[in-house]
Structure formats: structure tokens, C-alpha cells
Amino acid sequence: MVNDTSVSLTTPVMATYSRFPVTLVKGKGSYVWDDQGNQFLDFTSGIATCNLGHVPDPVKEKLEEQLQNLWHCSNLYNIPNQQQLAAVLTANSCGDQVFFCNSGAEANEAAIKLARRYANKVKGSSSSLVVTFQQSFHGRTLATLTATGQEKIQHGFAPLMPGFSYLPFNDETALEQLTTLKPAAVLLELIQGEGGVIPANPEWVTKLAQICKENQILLMVDEIQTGIGRTGTLFAYEQYSIEPDVISIAKGLGSGFPIGAIIAKEEAAKGFEPGSHGSTFGGNPLATAAGLATVSHIIESNLLEQVKGKVDYLDQQLQVLKEKYTFIKEIRGKGLLKGLVVDINALDIVQKAITNQLLILTAGPNVVRILPPLTVSKEEINEFTASLEKTFQSIEKGA
Ligand SMILES: Cc1ncc(COP(=O)(O)O)c(C=O)c1O
Numbered sequence: 001m002v003n004d005t006s007v008s009l010t011t012p013v014m015a016t017y018s019r020f021p022v023t024l025v026k027g028k029g030s031y032v033w034d035d036q037g038n039q040f041l042d043f044t045s046g047i048a049t050c051n052l053g054h055v056p057d058p059v060k061e062k063l064e065e066q067l068q069n070l071w072h073c074s075n076l077y078n079i080p081n082q083q084q085l086a087a088v089l090t091a092n093s094c095g096d097q098v099f100f101c102n103s104g105a106e107a108n109e110a111a112i113k114l115a116r117r118y119a120n121k122v123k124g125s126s127s128s129l130v131v132t133f134q135q136s137f138h139g140r141t142l143a144t145l146t147a148t149g150q151e152k153i154q155h156g157f158a159p160l161m162p163g164f165s166y167l168p169f170n171d172e173t174a175l176e177q178l179t180t181l182k183p184a185a186v187l188l189e190l191i192q193g194e195g196g197v198i199p200a201n202p203e204w205v206t207k208l209a210q211i212c213k214e215n216q217i218l219l220m221v222d223e224i225q226t227g228i229g230r231t232g233t234l235f236a237y238e239q240y241s242i243e244p245d246v247i248s249i250a251k252g253l254g255s256g257f258p259i260g261a262i263i264a265k266e267e268a269a270k271g272f273e274p275g276s277h278g279s280t281f282g283g284n285p286l287a288t289a290a291g292l293a294t295v296s297h298i299i300e301s302n303l304l305e306q307v308k309g310k311v312d313y314l315d316q317q318l319q320v321l322k323e324k325y326t327f328i329k330e331i332r333g334k335g336l337l338k339g340l341v342v343d344i345n346a347l348d349i350v351q352k353a354i355t356n357q358l359l360i361l362t363a364g365p366n367v368v369r370i371l372p373p374l375t376v377s378k379e380e381i382n383e384f385t386a387s388l389e390k391t392f393q394s395i396e397k398g399a
Pocket of ligand 1: 106137139189250
């Protein structure tokens, strides 16, 4: 039993995170274990990363095989796993070409660089502007924190990168500004994850895509949190009537092995040529082994068909809780990316849940974020509901 969740550890690791006082040493499926042997139900999936659960067998086997053969070689040589993963990603999306990197921020960096270079070199345009949206989150590098529409992420890092503008999210009237701004690209999350699990409204997205098309603006979607099955389809854009020019992915792609990528339509991909972008580790044999095994497993096992039933079941359970606990104001999100909007401190709920052996997350001060693996079972959803209810009861009692 974990009792005290308020004390933080002192370590020589730089203090860039407020960590929960839990040391996880093992994981399998929907469960993780700490160094004291306590078992936790993990409904965070490493923040939408371990979409197949912890240490999934198909990925483990592929990684073990690759470990025997070749760990790394430079991108100056052909990498078969990279070619195959790119083929799977393009066969299952509207994109035609893939660039591999190591993280979400790097994927968005690649998208921003591609947009600028496409505008300047291919279109011959003087605009390098990238429009993003308020409350968005696109990463922590200088360009991607500038792209992020949240001052708290940018605070203290001035001077920020030039060439970004922000519009209000889900605001149809604000979209008119795109015709005068004439940006090189628009970058958006279809569900703002870190910003509070806020889905983009479909009519707004359709209008945005139409304006982008009419004005030759690249439409780039940041699917770093929503991609690789998280919202019930391989990519969230499939649930909107759009075909993005660029899709950025990371998190779930490697089941926990670091990898990121952008998938671009052939026309947008013309922005890059040999020498215009690169990465030592991007798409290396191990990372792309993990990516290939992950995406192939999702497709070949028809996992997303099974996810539909799990989403419905989880939705029903959350609805029952909402009816019982008045501090739950709204349930939002898509697929297995869920946000409970509460009018109490969401972090209190997350901290108390740890004492009930349940790991969940916040998304801002008033949203509890719930991210079970796509492989979650009905029994595990029942266990989650029981632990969350126990947590809510102790909060109501003021314990
Ligand atoms: C939508 C989105 N974009 C970008 C990022 C940055 O990804 P990374 O932390 O891998 O750099 C994140 C991470 O949470 C994200 O959710």
C-alpha cells in the first residue's frame, strides 16, 4: 500500500519535473510495479505511449531479434526496418513519405522546417509563418514551445522564435484571419491533450481545411498524443473529413522505444531534399523495429475493432460516476483519450488515486486525464472504476 504521495525524492537528476514519489521498476500489460513490490493499474500508458500495454510481446520479440543483429547505423545507408515502417505508415494514412526522428518535439520541428522550406523553395513564397492555436501543446524545443499556444510553457525563454501566430481554437470567425495572414502552414491538435483534452469541433476543422486548400496553406496535424490508435482509429484525422498535408507522430509509435516521425503528402515532401534535414538516431534499426512491430500488430490483429467495445464500456462507467459525483462536470475526449472535467483540484484526485493503486493524469488544473492501453480488458476497466470510485469517496469525506 502506498500512503504518502506528497514527499518528493532528492536526486542528482535536474528538477524539471514534479515527480510523484513512486519508483516504477517493472511493467506488463496494463500493470506496473514499484520497487517495493506494489502493483498499480496504469491508466496513463506513459502518457499515451505504451498503447499496447507495457512490454508487449510482439514488440519485445522484434526488438530482441534486432538486438542480435544491428543496433545502429547511420542514415547514410539503407535501413530495412525504416523502409518497411514508412511503407506501413503511408499505406495506412493519406501521406506518401516519412521522415524519422526521435521524439514528438523533433517531429514538430521537422514539420515546421518542412513548411518553411516548402513555402520558400517550392512555392516561392516569402511567408514562413506557421499558425497554431491557443492552449495547444507542441513540444519543448525553442521552435515547438514557440508554436505552443500557452504562455506558461514559453515563460522565461525569450527571445522566442519568430514566425508564429496563434488563433483561438474552435472559433470559426477567427479562421477568416488566415486569408490575410497567408501563413505557410497551420499546425493543430485534433484533440488538445495537454491543454485539457479538448476535441476540435468537426465543422470547424472542415472549414479550416477548406481555407487551407483555397489559400495553398499546408494543413499539418500534430497526432503525437492522438495517433497510433489512441482515439479509436489509427490517426484521429480519420474521424474528421480532412486529409492533412503533414502528420506528426511519436509517443505510441514505438510502444515506449523513443521514435518520432512526420508523414507528408508527396507535394509537401518536396520541401526536403538530401541535406535539408537529418538526425543521427532518427529511424535507427532498433527504433524502427519497435515502430514496425507496434503498427503492424495494431493493423494485423485488428485491434482497433476491439477498441470500440472498450471505449463504449469505459464511457458507460464514466457516465455512471458523473451521475454520482457532482464535482464531475463533463466527460470529453475520443477513444481511449478521456478527460474528466472537475470543479475541484484534479491533481488531488490523481495523488489520492495512487494510494488506491491507480495511475491517472491531469491535463491542466481541472481535468483528470485517463489513458488506458488499447489492450485494456473489461475486468481492468471494472478495477479502474472501483479504484476511482474509492478515490472519489475519500475526497468527498475530506480524507
Ligand atoms: C500533442 C503533442 N505534441 C508534442 C508533444 C511533445 O512530444 P515529446 O515530449 O516527445 O517531445 C507532446 C507531448 O506530450 C504532445 O502531446
